Amino acid sequence: MxxxxxxxxxxxxxxxxxxxxxxxxxxxxxxxxxxxxxxxxxxxxxxxxxxxxxxxxxxxxxPDPRSTAQPDGVHGLSEVTDPAFPWTSEGWTGRPLAGQVIYELHVGTFTPAGTFEGVVDKLGYLRDLGVTAIELMPVQPFGGERNWGYDGVEWHAVHQGYGGPEGLKKLVDAAHNAGIGVILDVVFNHFGPDGNYNGMFGPYTSGGNTGWGEVVNISGPDSDEVRAYILDAVRLWFEEYRIDGLRLDAVHSLDDRGAHSILEQMQAIADDVAARTSVPRYLIAESDLNDPRLITGTDGGGYGLAGQWVDDIHHALHTLVSGESHAYYEDYGSLDALAKTLRGGYFFTGTWSSYRGRTHGRAIDTAAVPAHRLVTYTTTHDQTGNRAGGDRPSMTLTPAQQVLKAAVIYASPFTPMLFMGEEFGAQTPFAFFCSHTDEELNRLTSEGRKREFARSGWDDNEVPDPADPATFESSKLDWEFSQEQQEIHAAYRQLLQLRRELGLARPDLSKLAVETGTEKNKWLAMGHDDVMLVANLSDRPVTAPYGGELIWSFTQPSVELDRTSLGPWEFALIRR
Incomplete structure (x- = not known):
């Protein structure tokens, strides 16, 4: 209110x-x-x-559906807040998505405090690492005290346990003073099951199910007000909270049948706020559709969003290094698959998907879409937390394998994103957790998780109880680094520094050279005439026909003028 x-x-x-x-x-x-x-x-x-x-x-x-504060939780009274705030970062001019290094974090598990203030205390660490923007997993109110955030119900408010509205503004202010942007993950495709009273007021949903909740009504009768509810939230985060960017969760689950897409309407708000404040505002979509319209400019018939998460690159890289091939990984696992994603972002471009049982996707026009619009990563909250035990890649891969994956991502021209803790090889899991105020909801959530993983071939005994406080506590990062973790952290920092110094974030994806060996000789060469990454994506030695001067490596490969010899999981960043 x-x-x-x-x-x-x-x-x-x-x-x-x-x-x-x-x-x-x-x-x-x-x-x-x-x-x-x-x-x-x-x-x-x-x-x-x-x-x-x-x-x-x-x-x-x-509570008010448009509540801006829920000090007593999602079932309590709403509180009137004052939009005024004593900002100290008036000199912040922002920065567009191009050239950014994003760090995704969950406020509740990032630090021991589990608050916005705890994040403020780590801003210096993140800046020194090379991070230019933090991406907060959703902070809207949810039932209980522990949740990933995707069960939010009051979309204009901020979870009180993290610090409430004022705490979020203090974090944004401090981040901007540290030269770091803030991206907020927002969920507009479903409401959480605990504390959702909106349906008593009006038709906020329209029947059907997204898999997480009822379909949000943005196309049916009375949908104008529901759209306004969403669009006003977008404006609120950009204007009152001075958020730099929004990550839009699972836009493929939006039932959007209007002549004017709600994504276009969101982009119009971002453009309007940016024009009036002279600070860039941008939108990043998560989508399973492999639809280039999301990131194609409006002059080319697209929605003009600044960026999109690209799972295909992650899947192709993950399967090669880990050897996993179950569930949605079954279509990947080859060197050609990785090369295709590095050349064009999407693996499925109107091609057959065994997992889906149909053709899927459409190719990106790499000459028209700048490379930075594709956000890439070695892991995310989804790719870690949606495993049976929430185990991180760093819990099973060697340091060499971890740094190799990071080198492929950071030497690419795409916008890189780290998931909290990966930069030092965290050994704590990031499991799915919740604390619904209704015990029946907790039971159903736990049973649903077990059924979901059983279908994917996991042993349900590996699935921790989401409502058990121990599941949440075990997911908190341990900030005491071992010697091995210090070495991984130093490697990440070096790679990000070289990315800046060598200008590897080059916009024209069509000019990126990507060459590979064979499935028996799994080398990958990626880069330009001046700088190239040569990598061995196997556990046996390889020699690639690209050489030059060694710039940096995590290990000690042999680099000659016309060839590079690499041991298992080695890479070399070379000047040609």
Missing amino acids: TAYEPFSVWAPHARNVRLRLSDETFPMRAARGDWWVAEQVAEPGQRYGFELFDGKEWSKTL
Whole structure:
């Protein structure tokens, strides 16, 4: 609720509505468009809620769907917040997505404190590593105290346990003062199951299921107000919180059938705020569609988003190094698959997918789409947490294998992203966890996870109970580094420094040279006329017909003028 305006709420499902302020109730009058308005004006700090009459009885007091603060959790009263904040980072001019190094983190497990303030304490560490933007997993309120964040229910508010609205603003302010941007992961494709009262107010959902919850109503009757609810959230994060970018969760699950895509409408808001503030604002989509329209400019018939997560590159690299080939990894595992993704981002380009049982995707026009619009990574919260035990690649791969994967990503022209802890080979898992306030929901969540992994061939005994506090506690990063972890961390820092110094983030993907050996001689060469990465993606020695002067390696390969000899999982960054 915005301070200094009359209390109001959209409630087309109600026959009558009343406002509750502390222990008193006040009538509300029906206004235009199924909105209800009270005479009382919202003042900062007031606790309030709404009660709905369905023609037979009044509901209990419900939080505001547009609440900006839930100090007592998702079932408690909402709180009026003051949008004003004493910003100290007025000199922040921002930066576009091009040239960024993103660091994805979960606020609750990134530090022992598990708060925004804890993240502030690590900003110096991240800057020294070479990070230019942090990406926060969702921070909207959820049931209980522990959650990945994808069960959010009040999309204009901030989880109180992390520090609430003021805590998030302090983090953004401190990050900008440290020269680091802030990206916020937002979920607009479903509501969480705990504390979702929106359906009592109006048709926020339209039936059907995304796999995580009911389909959000952005195309059916009364969808204009639901769209406005989402678009106002986008504007809120960009304007009031000064967030630099939004990562849009699973946009392929949006039931968007309008002539004007909601993604286009979001982009229009980003463009408007950027124009008025002279600070770049951008959108990064997560999509399973391999649809280049997301990142193609509007002049080319696309939506014009700044970037997209690209799982294909991760899958191709992961299967080669780890040897895993189950579930959605079954289509990858070859050197050719990795080479194809490095040349063009997508592996599926209107080609057959065994996992899907159909053709999938469409090729990117690499001459028209800058390479930085593809966000790549060695792992993410999904690729780690959606494993049965939440085990990280660093828990099974050798240091050489870990740094090799990082070298492939950081020597590529794409926008790189790290998942918290990978830069030092963290040995703590990142499992799926939750703490719904309804024990039945906790039981169903645990059983659902076990069924899901059983279908993918996992032993359900490997799946920890998401609601067990120990699952959450074990997922917190351990910041005491072993000697081996210090070496991995130094390698990551060196690779990111060389990426900057050598100018490896080159925009024209069509000019990137990618050559490979054979499936028996698994070398990969990627780069340009001046600088090239030569890598061995196998456990046996190889010799690649590319040589020059060694710039850096994690190990000690043999680099000659016309060839590079590499031991198992070795690489060499060479000047040609």
